[in-house]
Amino acid sequence: xxxxxxxxxxxxxxxxxxxxxxxxxxxxxxxxxxxxxxxxxxxxxxxxxxxxxxxxxxxxxxxxxxxxxxxxxxxxxxxxxxxxxxxxxxxxxxxxxxxxxxxxxxxxxxxxxxxxxxxxxxxxxxxxxxxxxxxxxxxxxxxxxxxxxxxxxxxxxxxxxxxxxxxxxxxxxxxxxxxxxxx
Numbered sequence: 001x002x003x004x005x006x007x008x009x010x011x012x013x014x015x016x017x018x019x020x021x022x023x024x025x026x027x028x029x030x031x032x033x034x035x036x037x038x039x040x041x042x043x044x045x046x047x048x049x050x051x052x053x054x055x056x057x058x059x060x061x062x063x064x065x066x067x068x069x070x071x072x073x074x075x076x077x078x079x080x081x082x083x084x085x086x087x088x089x090x091x092x093x094x095x096x097x098x099x100x101x102x103x104x105x106x107x108x109x110x111x112x113x114x115x116x117x118x119x120x121x122x123x124x125x126x127x128x129x130x131x132x133x134x135x136x137x138x139x140x141x142x143x144x145x146x147x148x149x150x151x152x153x154x155x156x157x158x159x160x161x162x163x164x165x166x167x168x169x170x171x172x173x174x175x176x177x178x179x180x181x182x183x
Contacts, residue, residue, distance in 0.1 A: 001166070003067045003085045003162070004068045004087070006071050008091065008093075010096030011089040016087070016158050016162075021067040028067050028068075029059060030069045030070055035047060053075050053079060057078065060079075073130070073138040080138070085146075086139060088135065088139060088148045090150040091151065093123055095152060097120055145165065147162065149161060
């Protein structure tokens with residue numbers, strides 16, 4: 001079983017993925033670990049697209065059951081259609097930016113203004129990269145069920161909703177008929 005949790009930066013996809021993987025006893029992966037090279041300083045050097053795709057597909061195959069956080073839009077259809085469930089987290093920009101500021105301060109001791117400007121425009125999609133409209137188009141082309149969760153829900157409530165969906169989806173995937181599962 002493979003679950004992908006995505007949304008705007010600061011919406012809580014990594015937090016939910018970690019909690020869900022822990023609850024299920026699955027491996028948790030984060031798209032950022034594949035997208036970015038890790039020399040210091042972090043988040044500046046991008047990994048080559050074919051390399052990140054190959055690494056992630058390899059790790060997913062090795063892991064079996066996996067929860068992936070982040071965004072893999074445009075990484076390749078083999079990966080993009082490899083999920084049994086995709087969860088889109090929606091959260092207002094003000095709260096997302098507040099979370100991102102706090103996270104940046106905790107991680108780096110400073111806030112990257114360019115990163116915050118990029119994250120702030122998610123709902124309107126005025127800059128290159130991840131945006132709500134782009135993610136909605138991407139989700140519409142996927143072959144698995146999509147669960148959309150809106151608002152500042154607790155991690156526990158988000159996990160409950162995902163687990164409820166899995167109860168519906170899992171019997172269908174065991175029969176290899178996931179396209180017929182309805183939420």
